[in-house]
Amino acid sequence: MNRFQVGKYLFRAGYIIIDVVVLLIVAGPILGAATPQFTPHNELGAGLDLSSLQPQVQQMFSSGSSIATATTVEVPAFNNWFLPANLGLSIGFSVNGNTVYQTPVSTIQLAPFSSGLLNITVALSPSQVAQIQGQSVMGAGTMVVREGQFWTITVDLGQG
Amino acid sequence: MVKLAKGLVTAAGMFVVVGIVFPLLLDRASSFLSSYVTLPPSPERWEILLGLGAFFALTAFLQNGYSKGEYPWLFGRIGAGLGSMALYYFAFLLLPGGGSTSGLGVGVDATGLLLLVYFGIFLSYGYIVLDFFDYRHRKMGNQQPQ
Secondary structure, three states: OOOOHHHHHHHHHHHHHHHHHHHHHHHHHHHHHHHHHHOOOOEEEEEHHHHHHHHHHHHHHHHHHHHOOOOOEEEEEEEEEOOOOOEEEEEEEEOEEEEEOOOOOOOEEEEOOOOEEEEEEEOOHHHHHHHHHHEEEEEEEEEEEOOOHHHHHHHEEEEO | OHHHHHHHHHHHHHHHHHHHHHHHHHHHHOOOOOOOOOOOHHHHHHHHHHHHHHHHHHHHHHHHHHHOOOHHHHHHHHHHHHHHHHHHHHHHHOOOOOOOOOEEEEEEEEEEHHHHHHHHHHHHHHHHHHHHHHHHHHHHHHOOOO
8 A cells, every 4th residue: 555545545534534523513403403393302412492491481470479589490401412512591571572581591511411401590670570560471582502612503582 | 529528518517507506596495595594685696606607617627528647637626625615605604693692593603613624625635636646656657567
């Protein structure tokens, strides 16, 4: 085997490895966003199970006086993928299109193939409670999925 | 003569696909594409893709009009790689910018990922160049009298 052959096979092995790594990086958040829609468990990828968010927020508002006290909302976070992931979420409330309250972004760092609970503390001031009470409140949020230094996806969840 | 014809046919094919079919598809798709993606104006899309189509046509001609081991073939291969990078760069420009926090949207910051992709492309170029010289080296070896 001459030196050109040795070099070319090393380069070929290198770019095949890089291609696989790129594929792994890109697929994690994509699968994380897709699998909760199609499977009963979060079987693949990295993400947050946002389906648990709405009942907790609804319960907070339906219990009336409890919105005046700080409440912790728990969102299941999962990382069923080969790379560590950092997941973040911020939730907010708006009345007539104006944002009344927005939590800071709470984050959780998950090792490969691990899961956890992302805790978000909602603490409304008395003036914010006064603005919200008796009004039609819309929820909003921002989700952040980060895989190391490779890529960060920020999703505005809109209002609903 | 066969090589020249093959080069011309593949060059025309590449020009039609990249320079005409791609912008036509984008024109058709622009009305129902996700609101996350903001496309550049149609004349600008045509200008960019026609230019890329012409470039891909040239590289396709060099790759098919010449044989492996000839320098124009190598320039064609490397040029095609550069053209692909330009096409990917254009496609990445269509992605929404990172850090979107207002309205319904998605932000993507893929700087680290792009660096990794570029490193992969550099390695694949290295392979093409070394393969080219390996081929010439072996061809010259075979031509030497036994």
